Amino acid sequence: MTPLQNKVAELFENGTISLMIGYKNAINKLAVPCFIDHATQVEQLIYTPECKGNLSVYLHKAEIKQAKKIGILANIATLRSLVQLTSENQLSDIEKTVITINAQNEVLVFDNMEKVEEYVQANFPEYTEEDKKLLEQLNSMTRAERWQYWSEQFAACVKCYACRAVCPMCYCSSCTVECNQPQWIKVSSETTGNLEWHTMRAMHLAGRCINCGECGRICPVGIPVHLLTAQMNLDIEKEFGSKTGFSCNSGYALNTFKPEDKEQFIK
Amino acid sequence: MEIKNIKLSQLPAFFDQLIKSGKVVIAPVMKKSGKVFFERVQSYSQVATDYIQTGFSAKSVVFPKVEVLFSFNKTDDGIDIKDSITDIPETIVWGLRPCDGSAFNYMTEFFLKENPDVYYAARKAKTTLIAISCAKADDACFCTSVGLTPGSTEGSDLLLTTMGEDVYVEVITEKGKAAIDLSASLFSVNEERSKEKYLAKIDTKFSLTEIKERIKTAYDSAEWKNESMGCFGCGACAFSCPTCTCFDIQDEGTQNKGQRLRCWDACGFGQFTKHASGHNPKTNQTQRRRQRLMHKFQYSVENLGIVSCVGCGRCIRVCPAHLNIFENILSVTQ
Amino acid sequence: MEPKNQYIPYKMRIASITEEAPLVQTYRLEFVDEKDAEQFTFRAGQFAEYGVFGEGESTFCIASSPTREGYLECTFRSTGRVTKALANCELNDIIGLRGPFGNTFPIEEWYGKNIVFVTGGIALPPLRCVIWNLLDQREKFGDITIYYGARSVNDLVYKEELEEWSSRSDVKLYVTVDPGGETPEWKGLVGFVPTVLEQNPPKSDNAVAIVAGPPILIKMGMPILSKNGFDNANIYTTLENRMKCGVGKCGHCTVGKTYVCKDGPVFTYEEVLKMPAEY
Ligand code: SF4
Ligand code: SF4
Numbered sequence: 061m062t063p064l065q066n067k068v069a070e071l072f073e074n075g076t077i078s079l080m081i082g083y084k085n086a087i088n089k090l091a092v093p094c095f096i097d098h099a100t101q102v103e104q105l106i107y108t109p110e111c112k113g114n115l116s117v118y119l120h121k122a123e124i125k126q127a128k129k130i131g132i133l134a135n136i137a138t139l140r141s142l143v144q145l146t147s148e149n150q151l152s153d154i155e156k157t158v159i160t161i162n163a164q165n166e167v168l169v170f171d172n173m174e175k176v177e178e179y180v181q182a183n184f185p186e187y188t189e190e191d192k193k194l195l196e197q198l199n200s201m202t203r204a205e206r207w208q209y210w211s212e213q214f215a216a217c218v219k220c221y222a223c224r225a226v227c228p229m230c231y232c233s234s235c236t237v238e239c240n241q242p243q244w245i246k247v248s249s250e251t252t253g254n255l256e257w258h259t260m261r262a263m264h265l266a267g268r269c270i271n272c273g274e275c276g277r278i279c280p281v282g283i284p285v286h287l288l289t290a291q292m293n294l295d296i297e298k299e300f301g302s303k304t305g306f307s308c309n310s311g312y313a314l315n316t317f318k319p320e321d322k323e324q325f326i327k
Numbered sequence: 328m329e330i331k332n333i334k335l336s337q338l339p340a341f342f343d344q345l346i347k348s349g350k351v352v353i354a355p356v357m358k359k360s361g362k363v364f365f366e367r368v369q370s371y372s373q374v375a376t377d378y379i380q381t382g383f384s385a386k387s388v389v390f391p392k393v394e395v396l397f398s399f400n401k402t403d404d405g406i407d408i409k410d411s412i413t414d415i416p417e418t419i420v421w422g423l424r425p426c427d428g429s430a431f432n433y434m435t436e437f438f439l440k441e442n443p444d445v446y447y448a449a450r451k452a453k454t455t456l457i458a459i460s461c462a463k464a465d466d467a468c469f470c471t472s473v474g475l476t477p478g479s480t481e482g483s484d485l486l487l488t489t490m491g492e493d494v495y496v497e498v499i500t501e502k503g504k505a506a507i508d509l510s511a512s513l514f515s516v517n518e519e520r521s522k523e524k525y526l527a528k529i530d531t532k533f534s535l536t537e538i539k540e541r542i543k544t545a546y547d548s549a550e551w552k553n554e555s556m557g558c559f560g561c562g563a564c565a566f567s568c569p570t571c572t573c574f575d576i577q578d579e580g581t582q583n584k585g586q587r588l589r590c591w592d593a594c595g596f597g598q599f600t601k602h603a604s605g606h607n608p609k610t611n612q613t614q615r616r617r618q619r620l621m622h623k624f625q626y627s628v629e630n631l632g633i634v635s636c637v638g639c640g641r642c643i644r645v646c647p648a649h650l651n652i653f654e655n656i657l658s659v660t661q
Numbered sequence: 662m663e664p665k666n667q668y669i670p671y672k673m674r675i676a677s678i679t680e681e682a683p684l685v686q687t688y689r690l691e692f693v694d695e696k697d698a699e700q701f702t703f704r705a706g707q708f709a710e711y712g713v714f715g716e717g718e719s720t721f722c723i724a725s726s727p728t729r730e731g732y733l734e735c736t737f738r739s740t741g742r743v744t745k746a747l748a749n750c751e752l753n754d755i756i757g758l759r760g761p762f763g764n765t766f767p768i769e770e771w772y773g774k775n776i777v778f779v780t781g782g783i784a785l786p787p788l789r790c791v792i793w794n795l796l797d798q799r800e801k802f803g804d805i806t807i808y809y810g811a812r813s814v815n816d817l818v819y820k821e822e823l824e825e826w827s828s829r830s831d832v833k834l835y836v837t838v839d840p841g842g843e844t845p846e847w848k849g850l851v852g853f854v855p856t857v858l859e860q861n862p863p864k865s866d867n868a869v870a871i872v873a874g875p876p877i878l879i880k881m882g883m884p885i886l887s888k889n890g891f892d893n894a895n896i897y898t899t900l901e902n903r904m905k906c907g908v909g910k911c912g913h914c915t916v917g918k919t920y921v922c923k924d925g926p927v928f929t930y931e932e933v934l935k936m937p938a939e940y
């Protein structure tokens with residue numbers, strides 16, 4: 061058994077957790093989410109570079125919440141989403157134990173969010189090289205070119221809403237796209253309506269997205285949709301000085317008033 | 328069945344004739360993201376040849392993601408309604424996989440057997456399916472478990488199997504014949520032979536007979552919950568699936584002028600079965616995932632006598648949680 | 662002959678509007694095109710898709726009886742985008758109608774039998790079609806008993822027809838309102854429909870029962886009748902799952918392998934018991 065498996069078995073045995081959300085091996089060399097409710101099943105658990113999925117999204121699921129004492133295996137992006145969700149008061153009803161594996165390959169167990177926050181701040185991730193490159197390309201375009209780029213991308217969107225489904229920050233029980241009185245966003249998939257949908261989503265995630273990149277990674281048609289919110293985060297950090305998924309008490313930029321804010325309209 | 332031969336080096340010439348025929352030609356194209364999708368093409372150089380399976384199936388040719396059912400226009404003395412069936416173009420799909428060909432068989436049964444759907448009928452009548460056997464497969468492919476092979480001819484009009492420098496051509500239907508007649512000189516007579524050695528090897532994951540028997544009592548299996556735990560309730564599996572046929576009907580425009588559309592929908596969405604009163608007969612993802620699998624392996628068998636999963640593996644590859652339909656099916660029928 | 666395009670609606674003119682209860686209205690609809698009127702037929706139990714162009718379609722039963730020719734009636738509560746748009750229509754406006762869809766109540770098989778109706782709220786309309794159908798050929802049936810309830814006195818629909826039925830000697834009518842829904846003037850019963858049904862059980866000899874209502878009333882009402890000696894094959898219901906196409910294609914209404922729209926909406930309790938509880 062690996063140190064991770066040993067640790068999780070121990071947490072089951074001493075009653076700290078009753079459900080563990082982790083990853084297991086699957087076909088085509090994929091790592092997929094797994095849900096374990098007993099110490100005897102820990103041998104499925106893996107932690108490899110393939111474990112990219114952000115498991116914190118499952119904490120919104122009613123079936124998972126029933127478990128009460130939840131262990132969650134978290135990569136750095138998942139840790140950040142836990143911090144951000146805490147600051148948005150989304151996790152207060154869950155008793156959770158957070159497990160991560162650091163660069164030295166040690167298994168770390170956090171039993172409270174302060175410790176998670178501390179770890180996240182000490183290991184705060186940069187944008188990936190690939191995303192930096194893509195954002196640079198986008199920023200060097202003219203407005204018209206950029207519009208063209210996104211129009212082409214979103215023409216292919218089929219509105220499967222997988223990007224929304226995997227996003228830990230898209231937790232609204234009723235999403236704007238499902239609202240039809242009025243019908244803010246068209247149901248059918250075509251370029252303009254798709255642009256509206258993604259603009260809406262990006263606005264709702266501005267300053268809340270924790271840059272896990274999941275939405276872009278899993279889009280079945282390969283749209284790098286995560287770049288929208290990634291860029292907005294950069295803008296917000298510049299304008300308001302706040303980073304997402306950095307502090308459990310920060311709230312988020314577009315929902316927070318500070319006397320020193322530049323805008324006049326609220327005063 | 329008529330068998331023909333064409334030199335591999337002559338395929339582009341054959342393809343050019345298809346383009347020149349003026350029909351819309353849809354073929355697999357490799358996108359910047361590295362994924363392959365069916366798209367309208369103008370020349371053979373655009374066609375992807377080295378890939379396992381397209382991201383989405385070719386079903387949009389007969390069942391588009393958005394289809395105009397009719398447009399309407401209010402006038403002084405009432406309202407004009409015009410359907411869009413006459414605008415449907417003749418279309419050739421090039422390079423679909425044998426599993427996808429057989430998916431068209433299922434869709435035709437589903438759409439046309441009872442209460443025939445005039446839009447599907449019109450599109451299908453104008454579509455020619457040129458399939459290419461699979462020389463390669465990945466771990467998600469499981470056509471051999473659902474009664475097909477990487478060289479099945481069901482549902483396709485023409486099947487091409489590359490054998491070294493030659494391409495073995497099975498002319499399955501009149502439409503297939505019409506396609507090769509466009510460049511008759513490129514094709515020579517050939518005799519029937521085994522394709523076996525040129526096809527991908529795909530292990531069977533389960534015995535279909537056994538699964539069909541066992542799934543009859545699987546509805547109440549406790550395994551559904553565990554097998555569905557990872558499911559997010561998105562539309563990726565249904566939208567990529569060659570045999571998913573569910574749709575929503577939506578109006579767009581104003582009350583004076585607009586269109587009634589049908590758009591792909593999916594039983595995985597939480598809203599799919601929700602009543603106007605708020606009551607929802609399928610309240611959780613376990614029930615919704617069960618609907619999907621039961622439909623593929625049980626309900627379509629009961630209703631049409633066909634297992635409506637063709638083993639293309641798309642739903643596995645595309646699922647954000649990589650839920651695996653054949654593993655799920657095995658576990659709920661244990 | 663080319664198969665009919667099932668998505669093209671008939672054009673219907675709103676010929677009259679009756680306010681039934683808060684947010685509930687009955688529209689009488691007449692065919693704009695004579696030819697449509699001539700070839701359109703339907704039978705009790707069938708439903709249709711009613712559409713406001715530009716807003717969409719909504720599913721409800723045909724509430725008038727096929728014995729009343731020349732028009733159709735529908736009764737609906739405005740809750741969603743389409744029903745609200747429908748409610749905003751005015752007299753003589755043109756709306757779309759697709760149908761009739763689904764199977765029917767086997768009324769001919771009921772000749773000579775006692776008939777019991779159990780329904781609540783906005784589910785009286787599907788049964789009203791059957792009730793008038795029977796009353797218009799009253800001599801062919803035995804006793805007719807109707808149990809009907811609504812949340813409050815104000816929420817009862819077809820108030821005038823309820824008066825009419827209660828004054829008829831050949832109809833036994835129990836009208837009830839949920840506890841708390843009564844007014845000082847209310848002279849009818851107070852209590853939920855299943856309770857009223859249990860307290861005043863109908864005789865099951867030579868009888869068939871028809872239950873329609875919100876899913877909870879169907880789920881509670883049918884077992885009560887069954888317990889009172891009704892054969893499960895003689896208890897009918899009409900299910901109302903979400904629907905879009907009406908012709909067994911769009912997939913929304915399925916209960917297991919069953920498409921409520923084309924295999925139903927009318928089912929016997931015997932059939933319902935064999936289906937998963939996905940309604
Ligand atoms: S995952 Fe991709 S295709 Fe699906 S809705 Fe999001 S952007 Fe569109
Ligand atoms: S990167 Fe995408 S999935 Fe991740 S938090 Fe941001 S918007 Fe959500």
Ligand code: SF4
Binds near residue numbers: 559560561
């Ligand atoms: S199985 Fe996967 S693709 Fe299908 S709805 Fe669930 S998460 Fe989405």
Ligand code: SF4
Binds near residue numbers: 623635637639641652
């Ligand atoms: S269910 Fe999955 S494997 Fe089966 S046909 Fe559909 S996409 Fe392919």
Ligand code: SF4
Binds near residue numbers: 570
């Ligand atoms: S019910 Fe689900 S599985 Fe069946 S066709 Fe519709 S979307 Fe596909």
